[in-house]
Amino acid sequence: MLGKLIKHETRATSRIFLPLYGALLILTIFTKLVMAIGAPDFFSEAASNNNNVAEIILGISFTLYFVLIVGICVMTLMMIIQRFYKNLFTDEGYLMFSLPVKTWELVLSKLLVGMIWSAVCTVMIFLTFFIFSLGTFSMIELSQTIRSAYSMFYLQTGMELNFFMVEMILFILVETVASILMIYVSIAIGQLFNQHRIVAAFGAYIVITIVMQIIMSIAMAVFAIGNLESMVLNGSEAMTTIQWLINGSTALNVVLGIGFYYVTHTIMKKRLNLE
Amino acid sequence: MTILSTKNLTKSYGKKTALANINMEIPRGRIIGLLGPNGSGKSTFIKLAAGLLVPTAGEITIDGDAPGVDTKAKVSYLSERTYLNDWMRVSEIIAFFEDFYTDFNRIKAENMLKDLNINPDDRLKTMSKGTKEKVQLILVMSRQAQLYLLDEPIGGVDPAARDYILNTIITNYKEEASVIISTHLIADIEQILDDIIFINQGELVLSSSVDEIRETRNQSVDGLFREVFKC
Numbered sequence: 001m002l003g004k005l006i007k008h009e010t011r012a013t014s015r016i017f018l019p020l021y022g023a024l025l026i027l028t029i030f031t032k033l034v035m036a037i038g039a040p041d042f043f044s045e046a047a048s049n050n051n052n053v054a055e056i057i058l059g060i061s062f063t064l065y066f067v068l069i070v071g072i073c074v075m076t077l078m079m080i081i082q083r084f085y086k087n088l089f090t091d092e093g094y095l096m097f098s099l100p101v102k103t104w105e106l107v108l109s110k111l112l113v114g115m116i117w118s119a120v121c122t123v124m125i126f127l128t129f130f131i132f133s134l135g136t137f138s139m140i141e142l143s144q145t146i147r148s149a150y151s152m153f154y155l156q157t158g159m160e161l162n163f164f165m166v167e168m169i170l171f172i173l174v175e176t177v178a179s180i181l182m183i184y185v186s187i188a189i190g191q192l193f194n195q196h197r198i199v200a201a202f203g204a205y206i207v208i209t210i211v212m213q214i215i216m217s218i219a220m221a222v223f224a225i226g227n228l229e230s231m232v233l234n235g236s237e238a239m240t241t242i243q244w245l246i247n248g249s250t251a252l253n254v255v256l257g258i259g260f261y262y263v264t265h266t267i268m269k270k271r272l273n274l275e
Numbered sequence: 276m277t278i279l280s281t282k283n284l285t286k287s288y289g290k291k292t293a294l295a296n297i298n299m300e301i302p303r304g305r306i307i308g309l310l311g312p313n314g315s316g317k318s319t320f321i322k323l324a325a326g327l328l329v330p331t332a333g334e335i336t337i338d339g340d341a342p343g344v345d346t347k348a349k350v351s352y353l354s355e356r357t358y359l360n361d362w363m364r365v366s367e368i369i370a371f372f373e374d375f376y377t378d379f380n381r382i383k384a385e386n387m388l389k390d391l392n393i394n395p396d397d398r399l400k401t402m403s404k405g406t407k408e409k410v411q412l413i414l415v416m417s418r419q420a421q422l423y424l425l426d427e428p429i430g431g432v433d434p435a436a437r438d439y440i441l442n443t444i445i446t447n448y449k450e451e452a453s454v455i456i457s458t459h460l461i462a463d464i465e466q467i468l469d470d471i472i473f474i475n476q477g478e479l480v481l482s483s484s485v486d487e488i489r490e491t492r493n494q495s496v497d498g499l500f501r502e503v504f505k506c
Contacts, residue, residue: 004374012360094358097327099375100348270329273288274322275356 001101005109012087013079013113020075021124024068028128031061036135069125076121080114084184085201089191093274103269107184107261114180157239167243171250178253181260182208188267191274212256219252278303278422278453279324283333286319293319294477296333303421304450306467308496309457311474312504317457318355320474321426324455325352337422348376351420355427357407359399365410366395372414384417387443391436405432412440416447423454429463441467461497471496473503 038054088096088106096106153161186208190201223244279301286294294316301307309317322328323335326342337346359368365388372379388395391409399407408431415423425444429437445467448454458464471488473480480503488499 001375008371008374015362091354091356091358092360094327094352094354094356098325098347098350098352098354100344101375102344272327272329274327 001099002105002109005101005105006112009083009109009113010116013083013117016075016079017072017117017120020068020072021120024065024072024124024128027061027065027068028131031058031065032131032134034058034061035132065128069128072121072124076114076117079117080110080180081183081187083114084110085187085198088268089187089197090275093272097272097274103265107264107268111177111180111184115176118176159239164243167246167250171246171253174250174253174257178257178260181257181264185260185264188264192267192271194273216252219248223248276302279335279337279455281333281335284320284323284330284335285332286316286323286328287331292477294323294474297474297479299472299479299482301453301455303453305469306444306448306454306456308461308464308468308471309455309474310459310461310471310496310500311480312459315475316477317474318426319477321352321424321455321457324422325350325354325424348378349421351376351415351418351423353412353415353423353425353428355430357404357411359407359411361400362398364396364398365393368399368410368414369395372417376418378419380417380419383447384413387413387417391439405436408432409436409440412443416443419449419452421449421452423448423452425454425456427458428456429458429460437463461500462495465496468496473500475504 034054034057038051039058086092087110150161153159153164157164183205186201186205189204190197190199193200277300279299281297281299284294284297285292297320309320311317319328323330324337324342326347334341338349340346342350363371369381369384372384373381385395388410391413393406393410393413399410402410408428412425412428415425423444428444429440432440441464444454444456456464456468465485468485470482470484472482485496488494488496492499494502
């Protein structure tokens with residue numbers, strides 16, 4: 001049943017996102033073409049070879065591009081909130097909660113599809129950067145730069161860059177899951193109220209944020225006191241400190257995420273209060 | 276033989292008690308009217324049976340199990356709200372139901388849509404409230420469920436469609452299935468009911484078969500309702 005929920009969730013969200021990403025791709029390719037034909041030196045100091053009309057068009061299309069990217073990012077966040085709130089806690093919830101599915105499947109299907117769209121958003125932004133920069137670098141140069149970055153990193157920190165990147169990716173992943181679950185738990189708490197549920201959800205979110213800030217500050221303070229020396233040092237020791245910070249945050253986010261999930265699930269199972 | 280049974284079923288919202296100590300056994304093969312004035316606890320009872328609410332005390336079982344994934348697969352629930360996504364076409368909702376409910380009969384749904392002149396390619400957004408309610412009822416009645424829970428199924432539809440819908444309810448359910456209909460439009464559904472349950476302010480007032488009311492009291496259900504709940 002989880003697979004079916006994911007399928008329908010993807011269907012419900014892609015009708016909004018596919019046109020947006022289609023528009024983004026078309027705009028990017030259009031901009032790139034105008035740049036290649038009319039203003040090859042658009043980004044460099046010497047703007048001698050550029051055509052005025054092309055420059056105006058590029059000005060407009062880069063503005064559009066920027067608006068679209070911001071719009072898509074905002075839409076992704078809105079979608080994560082709206083699909084969870086509207087589909088589960090308003091009238092649509094009457095259908096969703098009478099399906100023969102487990103409560104955790106409902107939560108997980110929303111979470112996974114939200115994660116997928118967040119990932120698509122990131123990948124698409126990098127893809128547009130890549131399209132813009134096509135022709136301005138050679139693959140050989142790029143691979144050389146990457147290789148030298150690896151060896152530089154190893155020289156300075158005594159650590160493999162790959163290993164560090166895995167830790168970073170894990171951190172970002174866990175951080176994203178925890179922040180989505182924090183939105184979910186706020187919505188779930190908000191629906192316990194009979195009136196002003198959205199206001200209550202925002203209130204819950206703010207309270208959780210404040211509590212987390214306090215916990216974080218205390219954790220950081222404790223951590224800093226024990227590691228004052230390594231913070232001022234360079235090279236491998238400073239790297240150890242940074243690693244501690246990253247992995248510590250990951251661990252903390254895992255704990256928070258589990259907490260948020262548990263509360264969300266319990267409220268949905270035991271204290272469901274549809275309008 | 277019992278499809279639904281409750282033991283001291285109680286549900287309160289904060290300090291307010293919506294249902295208090297309800298004990299009942301609902302057999303298979305019956306059409307039961309769950310009748311009571313507004314705010315008497317009808318919807319709460321149906322939501323408990325549908326697994327949308329959890330009892331505060333006591334228990335409710337469907338086919339021997341507490342409400343959960345298993346019972347939801349056997350129960351076809353029509354809420355008093357229009358719960359369908361506005362942006363969907365009727366055909367997409369049919370696909371949705373077909374995916375999640377193994378007992379969903381697509382042909383039955385398509386035939387009923389045809390009878391009520393509803394185009395499967397129409398989006399719900401473009402439909403009137405009454406038409407949406409019809410679509411919802413068609414979906415719910417197209418399942419071969421063991422228990423149908425219909426919360427105010429005919430409130431918003433015109434009298435002609437009302438007759439068609441009541442007819443569908445009688446002809447569609449299997450012998451071993453039961454239908455619980457909550458409504459205050461008693462006169463309209465009286466003809467199809469086998470049993471009635473009167474509830475008021477969360478308490479069970481009366482539970483009887485319709486024949487018994489007619490024979491021993493020489494009254495219609497509507498008449499009895501007006502007498503019991505006289506203001």
